[in-house]
Amino acid sequence: MKRHSWFRLLCLGATLTCAPAANAQAAPFAVEVRYLGKALNASQQATVREAAARVSALIASPFQPVTLELPANSCDSNLPRIRERVQQFFVFVRVLDLGEDKYAEAAPCELQDGSYLPIYGVIDLNSTVLPDLPKIDLLDTMIHEMLHALGVGTLWEADYRVSLSGDSDDKNLITKVNGKYYYTGAKGLAAYRNLGGKVGAGIPLDADAGHWAGGAVCSEILSGDAGDYTGRVNPVSPLTLGALEDLGYRVNRAAGNRYTLPLNGCPAGSDEEEEAAEAEAAANSVFFASCAAARAAGAAPIRRGQPGYRAAMDGDGDGVACE
Numbered sequence: 001m002k003r004h005s006w007f008r009l010l011c012l013g014a015t016l017t018c019a020p021a022a023n024a025q026a027a028p029f030a031v032e033v034r035y036l037g038k039a040l041n042a043s044q045q046a047t048v049r050e051a052a053a054r055v056s057a058l059i060a061s062p063f064q065p066v067t068l069e070l071p072a073n074s075c076d077s078n079l080p081r082i083r084e085r086v087q088q089f090f091v092f093v094r095v096l097d098l099g100e101d102k103y104a105e106a107a108p109c110e111l112q113d114g115s116y117l118p119i120y121g122v123i124d125l126n127s128t129v130l131p132d133l134p135k136i137d138l139l140d141t142m143i144h145e146m147l148h149a150l151g152v153g154t155l156w157e158a159d160y161r162v163s164l165s166g167d168s169d170d171k172n173l174i175t176k177v178n179g180k181y182y183y184t185g186a187k188g189l190a191a192y193r194n195l196g197g198k199v200g201a202g203i204p205l206d207a208d209a210g211h212w213a214g215g216a217v218c219s220e221i222l223s224g225d226a227g228d229y230t231g232r233v234n235p236v237s238p239l240t241l242g243a244l245e246d247l248g249y250r251v252n253r254a255a256g257n258r259y260t261l262p263l264n265g266c267p268a269g270s271d272e273e274e275e276a277a278e279a280e281a282a283a284n285s286v287f288f289a290s291c292a293a294a295r296a297a298g299a300a301p302i303r304r305g306q307p308g309y310r311a312a313m314d315g316d317g318d319g320v321a322c323e
């Protein structure tokens with residue numbers, strides 16, 4: 001089942017202007033979230049903030065402030081008019097019915113003149129999945145989709161690289177060989193080699209040309225099979241950091257995750273592993289603010305793996321909270 005998806009929208013600039021500020025202050029990179037329509041609950045919003053902080057920490061280069069004068073719906077339908085000086089990258093987050101087989105979709109919108117880096121993006125969360133999505137999977141999904149909104153997997157082809165003023169870029173970061181897509185960006189390739197990957201045509205990509213091939217990277221934040229590795233936040237590997245660099249971002253290497261390229265296929269998930277992941281997901285869907293709250297709900301003591309278990313409530317670390 002394909003759980004992550006993304007869409008690419010060609011946002012040809014229409015009635016807009018672009019005027020770099022004379023004394024633009026370089027701000028640290030941050031992903032700002034703007035909700036549209038149906039609201040997320042407080043806990044979901046906290047998770048989205050956590051994802052934004054995670055992604056922001058990966059990027060070391062500042063956002064170039066830019067003035068947008070855009071009519072409504074200029075990137076996608078049901079988007080508001082934008083008339084402002086944009087000081088940091090932002091994403092509109094909406095909750096829409098996307099059908100049954102995916103968690104979310106994302107796309108970058110307008111691109112900066114010169115750098116072709118996105119100015120803002122859109123992330124749509126699936127209303128049919130969101131209510132049952134454990135916190136850990138929402139976190140993983142939002143990190144994944146924010147990376148798409150920043151251009152990873154969505155701005156790899158020259159066709160999509162059109163800037164605010166309508167300039168187009170001939171940079172292509174993928175190639176197609178014998179019907180299969182491969183990533184060819186230099187930094188991504190270097191990371192793949194460093195991890196022991198054999199570079200033929202490039203890094204193998206999923207059939208949609210916007211994700212690492214699931215069978216090549218297994219559990220990774222931009223894996224085509226990321227949606228199959230639930231109950232965890234998939235690692236941000238040097239491949240994805242390299243892909244950010246190939247787009248033109250400077251990255252904080254130290255903010256990436258430990259990652260080993262599986263050279264002999266994906267490790268078969270043992271039943272034990274899957275059960276642990278499921279238990280963790282279940283545990284994350286129930287939250288007690290304190291042991292008093294857990295006792296009041298008749299849930300104490302809570303064993304590790306049971307809904308509501310948190311290490312913070314297990315002072316002696318014996319796997320039983322609120323004894």
Ligand SMILES: [Zn+2]
Nearest residue numbers: 004005006144
């Ligand atoms: Zn995706």
